[in-house]
Amino acid sequence: MTVLSMSKQEFGRLELLLRVQSGRLRVADACALMDLHRRQVFRLLRGLRQDGAPSLVSKRRGKPSNHRLPPEVRTLALSIVRERYADFGPTFAAEKLAEHHGCSVSRETLRGWMIADGLWIDRRHRLASPHQPRRRRDCLGELVQIDGSEHAWFETRGETCTLLAFVDDATSRLMQLRFVASESAFDYFRATRAYLEAHGKPVAFYSDKHGIFRVNAKDAVGGDRITQFGRALMDLNIDIICANSPQAKGRIERAFGTLQDRMVKELRLAGISTITAANAWLPGFIASYNARFGRQPLNGKDLHRPLVATDNLDEILTWREVRTVTNNLILYYDRMMLLLEPTPFARGLARKKVDVVNYPDGRFTVQFEGTPLAFRVFDKIQTVAPGAIVENKRLGAALAMVKEHQATYTPNKRRYDPARGRPPNNLEAPGLPTKNRLRRGGIAPETDGRPAIP
Numbered sequence: 001m002t003v004l005s006m007s008k009q010e011f012g013r014l015e016l017l018l019r020v021q022s023g024r025l026r027v028a029d030a031c032a033l034m035d036l037h038r039r040q041v042f043r044l045l046r047g048l049r050q051d052g053a054p055s056l057v058s059k060r061r062g063k064p065s066n067h068r069l070p071p072e073v074r075t076l077a078l079s080i081v082r083e084r085y086a087d088f089g090p091t092f093a094a095e096k097l098a099e100h101h102g103c104s105v106s107r108e109t110l111r112g113w114m115i116a117d118g119l120w121i122d123r124r125h126r127l128a129s130p131h132q133p134r135r136r137r138d139c140l141g142e143l144v145q146i147d148g149s150e151h152a153w154f155e156t157r158g159e160t161c162t163l164l165a166f167v168d169d170a171t172s173r174l175m176q177l178r179f180v181a182s183e184s185a186f187d188y189f190r191a192t193r194a195y196l197e198a199h200g201k202p203v204a205f206y207s208d209k210h211g212i213f214r215v216n217a218k219d220a221v222g223g224d225r226i227t228q229f230g231r232a233l234m235d236l237n238i239d240i241i242c243a244n245s246p247q248a249k250g251r252i253e254r255a256f257g258t259l260q261d262r263m264v265k266e267l268r269l270a271g272i273s274t275i276t277a278a279n280a281w282l283p284g285f286i287a288s289y290n291a292r293f294g295r296q297p298l299n300g301k302d303l304h305r306p307l308v309a310t311d312n313l314d315e316i317l318t319w320r321e322v323r324t325v326t327n328n329l330i331l332y333y334d335r336m337m338l339l340l341e342p343t344p345f346a347r348g349l350a351r352k353k354v355d356v357v358n359y360p361d362g363r364f365t366v367q368f369e370g371t372p373l374a375f376r377v378f379d380k381i382q383t384v385a386p387g388a389i390v391e392n393k394r395l396g397a398a399l400a401m402v403k404e405h406q407a408t409y410t411p412n413k414r415r416y417d418p419a420r421g422r423p424p425n426n427l428e429a430p431g432l433p434t435k436n437r438l439r440r441g442g443i444a445p446e447t448d449g450r451p452a453i454p
Contacts, residue, residue: 010056017041017048017056069109077105078117090114131247136170140297141202141304143169143241144195145252148183148210150396151260157273160396163259164191167252169206170297173290174255175199177282179275182397185212185228186360189317192229196236196313200304204239206249214242228319235316237305258293319358325349330378331356331366338366341374349373 006014016033019025020041030041047055080101085093090111097103097110105113114120137143150162162183166176176195180187207213212229226234233240243249266285272278307313323331329340329347333356340346349368358364366373411417 004054004057006053006057010058013044014048014053014056017044020045021048069105073103073105074113077103077110078113078119081110081114081119082117086119090120131245131250134248136298138170138297138299139301139303140168140170140173141199141302143204143206144175144202145169145206145249146188147208147249147252147256148180149256149260150182151264153179153260153264153278154267154273155264157268158275159400161275162187162396163256163263164188165252165255165259166191166195167255169251170299171294172251172255173294174286177286179278179282181275181400182395183210183212184397185319188212188229189232189360192232193313193317196307196311200306201236201238201311203303204241205233206241206243208246208249209242209244213240231320232316232318236311255293262289314359315357317360321356321358322353323356325352325354327351333364334358337378338375339378340366341376343374345371346373 013034016025016030020027020030027038027041030036031038034041036044044056077097080097080103081088081093085096088096091107093114094105094107094110097105111120115122145167146165148162148164150160152160153163154161162180164176164178164180164183164187165174167173168175176191176198178187178191178194180191205213209216212227214230215225215227230240246253263285267273267278267281270281272281321333323333325331325340327350329342329350331338331340331354338356340349352368354373355367356364357367366375406414
């Protein structure tokens with residue numbers, strides 16, 4: 001018994017041709033279904049009558065492609081890769097082959113060659129990377145892990161918010177906690193200030209690759225490839241290290257797992273449902289948590305450094321951007337036009353760089369080499385930029401702002417507002433038009449006994 005292997009397209013053609021032979025399908029319809037001309041359909045029918053179903057199988061099956069590269073090209077490419085680019089991926093290796101050796105091979109072709117030759121392992125067959133435990137730091141303040149966790153901390157009693165946490169790597173102690181609306185640079189400024197004032201300056205912070213801690217854009221312009229938070233830590237002589245995976249900072253990830261279980265229940269027992277009340281309640285919880293889960297460091301030395309007179313936190317923990325002053329003593333910041341007062345000192349700053357300093361409390365100033373400059377705001381555009389890009393960790397705060405902005409609209413401009421609808425049928429409002437049915441079961445407000453029509 002002969003077993004015939006057919007592709008899905010070939011099997012579909014066989015079924016259609018059998019229906020044409022039996023008269024259940026017209027030739028014109030078969031042409032449309034197979035996307036072939038009549039001449040090709042009759043050719044297939046003639047082959048089916050003479051040789052049966054095997055006539056529909058491609059004659060090229062099992063034979064090398066006419067576009068296959070010569071074996072010499074494969075041998076040359078693999079020999080170069082094995083000799084010079086053994087640890088390169090297929091994409092990078094294909095680029096180097098074309099750039100330095102004049103061997104133009106597509107990355108997918110080279111990928112297949114490298115997999116067959118054992119030079120590359122497909123991701124599906126690659127062993128998972130092990131995440132082995134790392135030894136704790138020896139001293140308190142040597143490494144402090146920082147992160148934020150967005151969670152329903154107040155359950156259904158309040159809005160979802162974010163908890164910023166500072167966990168010491170040597171002792172697993174909670175060094176600082178703060179509830180905020182969302183993860184932002186200014187919230188980290190406030191939390192870091194509270195940490196520094198309470199404990200001093202640690203040796204290093206350990207974080208994830210959030211945009212607050214690390215410049216992730218490959219084509220970023222300006223800023224010396226450092227974020228605002230990173231610049232502030234540099235001024236304080238504190239290093240920041242970014243982890244490659246959540247498992248690398250497992251100390252704080254496990255702490256969040258415990259907090260999302262215990263703290264949620266403690267907040268429920270205390271009847272707390274607001275961020276302000278929760279922040280006032282946190283010191284007592286931190287003390288009880290550290291007594292239960294904290295441990296002694298291997299070395300009793302505390303590596304926190306005290307703040308000195310030059311550590312002006314008011315000026316360091318700020319958002320700073322550089323702007324160029326025009327000849328008319330004008331500069332632009334945050335969709336605002338700032339006009340410098342034409343003092344003799346300010347007149348000499350035309351075409352020079354100045355700093356626009358934005359403070360966490362909402363104030364902002366213009367400074368030149370630390371000297372404040374008098375200015376006034378000429379205009380501010382009161383519009384919302386369409387299509388603004390919002391990070392996933394800040395989406396909750398952005399949606400809350402949108403809801404607050406939409407609440408200022410008049411009822412006839414709000415989506416799904418009952419005032420925008422009309423009576424659902426003629427029985428409820430005889431003689432009134434009933435198109436634009438109310439959505440979601442809304443009922444138009446009544447005035448004088450009859451439904452109001454916008």
